[in-house]
Amino acid sequence: MNNSRFSILLTIVAVGLWAWSVTQASLAIGFFGLIDSYPFTYFMALGLLSIASFILWLSREGHGKLLCLQVCLFIVMLWLTPILIGANPPSTVWTYAIYFPNSDILAQTGHFNASLHFDVYSAFYMQNWPGAFLFESALLKIAGASTVDFMALYSPIFTQFLILLPLYIFFKNSINNPNHRWAACWFFFLANWTTQLYFCPQAIGILFLITLLALLSRTAFWQNEGHSVGQQFSVILILAGLTITHLLTSIVAFLSVATLWVTRQVKGLNLTILAGVLVAFWLIYGAATQLQLSLPGYVERAFRLDLVFHLSALSGAGTASPSLLGVSYVRYIFTAVIAVMGLAGFLLSRRFKDKSDFPLLSLMASATLVLFSMLYGSEFWLRALLFALVPLSYFAAKMLRRKTSAAVMCALLLALLPFNIISHYGFAAVDYEPPAERAYWHFAVETAPPGDVFGGTRIYYPDFTYSRFYPAETSWKDGLLAFPTPSNNPVQYVHVGQTDRAAYRFALNDSLSVAQTQNELEGSASYSLIYANPSVNLYFHQYQQ
Template identity: 25%
Template sequence: MTTTRSAAEPEVLPSDPLEKLPVVLLSLCVGLGAVLYWVPLRGVTPRDATGLGLISVLPLPTLIGAAVLTLTFVATLAQRRSSRLLLGAQVVLVVVALHTLAQIMEPMARFPTVWQHAGFIEFITRTGSIGTNLDARFSWPAFFAFVGFVAKAVGVTDLDPVFKWSPVIIQLLYLLPLAMIVRVMKANWRAKWFAVWLFPVANWVGQDYLAPQAFGYLVYLFFLAILLTWFRPAVLRTRIGGRRGKGDEPGKLYSFFFGPKTTGEEPVREVGLWERRFLVVLLVVLLLVGTAAHQLTPYLLIASSAALALVGRNELRGLPIIGGVIYLAWISFMAYGYWRYDPGGTLFAGGGNPLQTLLESTSGRIGFGDPDLGKIQRLRIVIVLVVMALTVIGLLRRRFRGIDDRVALILLIVPISSFGLQSYGGEIALRTYLFMLPGAVFLAAYAFYPDPKPVPVVRSAPRRQRLRRWGPTLMASTFAVLLMGGFLVVRYGNEAFEQVRPGELRALDAMLDDAKGKPITLVWVSGEVVTEPAAASATPQGPWGYRNFESFSYTATHFAQEPYRTGLLQTPPVAPTKQEARDRRPNVAEIISAMQEEPGSYLYSSRMNDTYQVLNFGLAPDWNQRLVGEVKASGKFKEVYAGPDASVYKLVEQVGEPAERPTPTGLIVGISNWTPAGLIYLPVLIGVLTARELRRIRLSPDQWTRLRPYTVVAFPLFVGFVAIVVERFLTLKGTQ
């Protein structure tokens, strides 16, 4: 019997039984890499980490496992079709592997700064107020208050697990807005997935712990994702103009830089008017939240939205103005307790000299301590330079293909302007690199996969086409393995003095128990050679202030300063020799003198601070053991706490009572003659500017003249508000 088939009916071809074999093999390689990575870590402790950090104690199979995971991902990119499930699983696995490495080996949350933030949260939760006179970070308390509120609302009293595992959770949350930004870029699936993979691997900065900067960065990414997804102009254009060549045709150089190009972004996603209104309000809310949570984030929100508007990739042209008003208002009113004594020295410390700030944040962080620690600092600089070089290559390769990647370029270069603000405690280079990553990872991926559409893969092809397929894979594999290795070295390069041990917390608890509610002066020993007293470390390396933050003050006693200070002040600076640094010793008599001047003093010694001084200032490895021996032998001290990781001593004979600490001041707004008017102008101005943008999204660009009534109302309000801010700075500075 013969059956007939309609001509319109498609012919069903038999499936190739080997078609899914590569995906199966790659999945097995992923499993093998995970086993090699994690299983050997059982029993490994970072306690004996050297100046090279965690890499000095990692077993070889773990490093091989990391290489297998990396190569498997790039091999997945080389497949004929995109295996989204496998690629997504690999990205998540890499995030978990890299950002839980220290957590699974250490009993406590890493980074001593986490425990200061725990102190802020505990203080706000316990008192219901803030202490702007206790720490500058209380002037941006939104994040701490939010965490404390949520913890109290759900009945959680022990936040230690949250502190410990927050880095990996935050890194996974970063992927959500990044996925939205990925959909904006006009690139082939290999470039997009490689950019997503690069983001967590290139993010070695270590700002993903439970901190305002991590939360602010998440706000920044969501802000960009919403802005780029729904508020780019519907018609994207490239600039045409500039110097032309002979005749009517533009010159080659002109055409390369300014000639007509294909936009590097996909068409804007269309949504309804009410959805766009909601998104505009959400963007304003993100500006408010970002400003209240962290100092640096609002500047990047404002600068990025302004730059995108300038290059025609943001139709909400008034959004930067709204952000600027909110930022000025917060600085002037809510952060008054931070700047009131010295506005120039607080708000603009180190600002106005970008080159000096850059040098202090990079090469200036390489000290005269342990050589291995210096290698870590240099490797960080090398990684940044390599990533930046790849961004240039990627930008040029796309440009040669006639693609205008102005969004990625703006996201890359705008954060560089942060160097003109302030030094941010010498960390502005780290923060700048972090904010450059959303643009950098795309341009770096384009260095290997520049074509907007995937290169076709055929089983039998000429040599040139095979090279075009496998060449990028080989180069991407080399770069990815090196970057993975670099991450494991530099991310955990300071682990010797960044791991927090339970005994260090118990030592602080012992001080609080012994003081019985009285103020505490924590005396600690520093090996720093102080060349600028204002920049000297005021607190030890450790989890100080993790509870009862307001009870503590800190006094540093230093090793011998001369002739080393004189040498460092010379041009060029002359650092102590290795032997001179090792021969330096603390003076017990000076410690006793400092403690006698401050009744209620306790000498605090910890393994973290001990290791920090050794690696950063080249001290003898046994300096702290000798000091503790001299303290015990002096007969002047009484032991309050002693353990393998920390010890606490107080004087046997302490004369007088501890001086009372200043009462936490809470929120201080500061009242000038014009302040009441400013508090009225501010909400009205923000409301008018927001209404202006809500009206804008209903109009086409040629109808924006209809926004003039909003501008007429907003302009005098804006001028008046700026005048009030200036008046406050002039009249309230230096007030008590």
């Protein structure tokens, strides 16, 4: 049996095992998150599919179509399985909290709502990512607002396939061996645990960024040959679209192009014009508002190496639970191994030099700058890793050039499969949006009058003000919870449910506050139960006018 047929056989067995494992899985969120939900057969399926691809990576013949299918199956197994067993992709809560409300307002009114005042960051959300909201509002116009639940659950999977296309084109232009191109794609999706590639502005920004890199990696740019005005205009157009989609990624994109230009990896691009496009589009949509909010913090933290681990989103903060810290340590280990594999491939590239090595190394400079600039506060680790994934994947694939390093790479990729599940779905305690919670959210935004809201899924609609956590016991005043943000709303809501208990336990290591608050509410004459389902109780109070 030749390599191709054996790989096909393993792929078929892997798909069968995966389908069987889904029927045997049951939702269980444990110490390391969602991994407790998966039976052993699920990891057998991932392992066999991985081995099926490893065989083809090392083959001397090209197997592009079969490898493409295997990468697609790998994405499906990683992203679709949680939905099939009753969970949801990471960060689903933000689809309901920020992205759908802003896109919905835009779809209904045709413009951004300047009256949105849920907190001091309203302008930040509205003006930081207008391009993403325009795109999502167009989808809502076509599909209808009733599809928000479907979009929240399934759009992350489609996002992975949207990213796969320009990612493969980039590796096709950069890696000579056709099988190794798919190995780099595989590495990219395995290494990404950042929870930022769901359908959100950051993911759309990454899509634009990789598309820009795919265009720049064309022979005309990479080898400094002649290129048309149309190609240059395409670069400007992509950068303009990126600028109004995600501010940070637009900065990284410009830095990447600038690095390639300074190192003379690309020619014919006018850096002054590109900088002008960047600033002009910032001014058009009001990026100055976001910079006014964030710039002082950026300047204060910039290049403070003592804060690298203190602020890290991987390590948690404050009185974090043992579970949060445990998942964070796994993320550290996972990220370190990914970085070491990229470094190993880079060291091998000194022997097997390719024309794309130096340009890809140059692209790491932007990610390194994000890492040590402390941009995005506690999320800077996640963003830096996300921007570094493309060059890391490129260099990691170089480990396949030698038999020994290839064997080490394949063994590590197998060992890292559970690390991906833990790192990606380890925060399931707070990421999980049960159907009852989604039903509550629809009730609140579609039926309930605007007011002050404590707890539950964030409600960032006009005239709602929101507080994630209940105040301390001393913040009770005259039998009412004192809302931290002054408002003129006539009513107050207090959400008590599964998401609140999980948030307190996981983020604050506090198992008592939610129960104590519910007891206070049950015994208070000031609050009445306005809504209830199996997972949520919503209490209501009308302020005296």
